[in-house]
Amino acid sequence: MFTPSKSLCAAVSAVAVSALALAGCSSVDSDSVAASGADNAWPESITLSLVPSTEGEDLAEALAPLTDYLSENLGIEVNGVVASDYAATVEALGADQAQVIITDAGSLYNAIEQYDAELILRDVRFGATSYSAVAYTNNPDKYCEDEPVAASYAASDVEMLYCNGIEEEDQPAVGEGPAGVEALSKISAEDKVALQAATSPAGYQYPIVAMQDLGMDTDSAFVQVPVSGNNNAVLSVLNGDAEVSFGFWDARSTVLSEAPEAAEEVVAFAYTEMIPNGGVAASDSLPDDLVAKLSTLMDDYADSSEEAKDVMFDMVGLSDWTAETAEDEITRYGEILKKFSN
Incomplete structure (x- = not known):
């Protein structure tokens, strides 16, 4: 928007x-x-x-x-x-x-x-009338059930990493959710999770609903790290300020010019239900x-x-x-x- x-x-x-x-x-x-x-x-x-x-x-x-x-x-x-x-x-x-x-x-x-x-x-x-909120992490060993795979993101013509079967290897990424949301339950009370403003659908609202649907108490299930904007949500994970963050599909594209390593070091592991x-x-x-x-x-x-x-x-x-x-x-x-x- x-x-x-x-x-x-x-x-x-x-x-x-x-x-x-x-x-x-x-x-x-x-x-x-x-x-x-x-x-x-x-x-x-x-x-x-x-x-x-x-x-x-x-x-x-x-x-x-x-x-x-x-x-x-x-x-x-x-x-x-x-x-x-x-x-x-x-x-x-x-x-x-x-x-x-x-x-x-x-x-x-x-x-x-x-x-x-x-x-x-x-x-x-x-080509899409809706998009998912994406869960990103710098700790794929914890949040991924499988080895992250590379899929191409057409909007920026670059390959990025995904896991939990949310995208197919060496295929165009589609961003269809919900997918892999069960992995959000692995977030624990001491983990830092970057969240955007409460008015952000992809950076706050849909992720919070997804976690609550899993029975998580989002007031106490993790340490909230406030960030402003999708780019900063990605950077918070890339820089180690948070273990998990959320943004629109695919917010990693917003930082690739300044931080191309985000394509490999920030892994998408879950998609929420679709946001119109x-x-x-x-x-x-x-x-x-x-x-x-x-x-x-x-x-x-x-x-x-x-x-x-x-x-x-x-x-x-x-x-x-x-x-x-x-x-x-x-x-x-x-x-x-x-x-x-x-």
Whole structure:
């Protein structure tokens, strides 16, 4: 997930305010009225809210190709605005300041639960709509039932070590969980375990749930070592500050440029259940036929041109969207969020 810098938020605030003001416009498209009746008339414009990964000065360049594509093919104006964070996309949808949001899994769940939003697409990264939290260790003799094997991680084109059968030797790693989670029960009270913030799905929430499902008292089962970020979770194990850590699949790739030895010295030994990527949700105020066409257009966007693929990756770090929404994964994610809401 990507979080915009303060400079981005400052740079686009004026754009966001002016664009959000347009969202209140709802004059009727005459062709839509003729086709489907006044009750299902398409609005003259809609607003799409997202948290991009681009810098502020590239905002117009990042958003324009997508919004222009949607505007041209829908026949109505599509405005793109930047939210300060993922929660703000839900707030914008609830206030009808945005009718479409591109956001993370937790915000999708909240939009569905709070505002009856419709989940229309899921994010695809490197062919996957979900990912596992990974347990890493520098002590494979303790946590591995077998000899660690090398498998290739396609996203960084490098081989890294895995054990407990979670990956096949000399094959592309797939990151499918749950797998090997029973090995987490080998963590003892004196062991140091690096955990990220309690809001981190891969660095805290899903691992904690996995351990609790094994009957472990996660308040006393180990010594907690707080870390910030997936890269530091990996480095904590590499540097010996912790015996076990957790991060997204595969967080070792984030440190390979500075510490290439992590590919061999940090061993992945367990995968949790899958954590859903984010996606796209639409307001229930939009006509069904508009939502259907919008969904198809966004689903097809990455394949519409080579430029579109680049724009999509640069804008929100995605390779595609898919209409296979697997809403049950979002629901499960919401259940876990509630568990840690306090």
